[in-house]
Amino acid sequence: MEPTSGVENEASGTGAGAPLPRAVGLPARPELEGEVERNPIFDALVGPDEEDVAGLVAYSIYKQNKRAWLDDFVKTTGRAPSEAETRSYIIGESTERRIATYRRLAASTLAGDAPTRMAGRAKGSMSRTAAGALWALAIIVALAVVGLAIHAGYFAGAK
Structure with a gap:
């Protein structure tokens, strides 16, 4: 939440009753x-x-x-x-x-x-590719762990 003391009002663009400076290149209205x-x-x-x-x-x-x-x-x-x-x-x-x-x-x-x-992008698209590959690897590992847990009966529940 923005502090409001001395800050322009979001709706009106004014602060504490004083007019704001005119933006460059705009005529007075x-x-x-x-x-x-x-x-x-x-x-x-x-x-x-x-x-x-x-x-x-x-x-x-x-x-x-x-x-x-x-x-x-x-x-x-x-x-x-x-x-x-x-x-x-x-x-x-x-x-x-x-x-x-x-x-x-x-x-x-x-x-x-x-x-x-x-x-x-200045670092090149290589870093994005590497990050995507790491995420894909993490998802594959997570799926493998869940698959092994199901196969071992870990989720079979207590009887």
């Missing part, structure tokens, strides 16, 4: 002035077309990173981040470079190359 503002990173990644699957995946990656940052922050400092600390994080995450990175990660994820798999 006068129709929202005086109302609750939306998360600027959501607007930068998804934009007006809320059915943009790649943008939605990119936003979910951002949220995973934010949750990890919050968890690490609390573990390191023993407290929830202040409003200023949270705003600093959001400003850093809304740079053109970070937005482009989230979009690239989303495209890779949708192409079947999830970020966790991409790191393993």
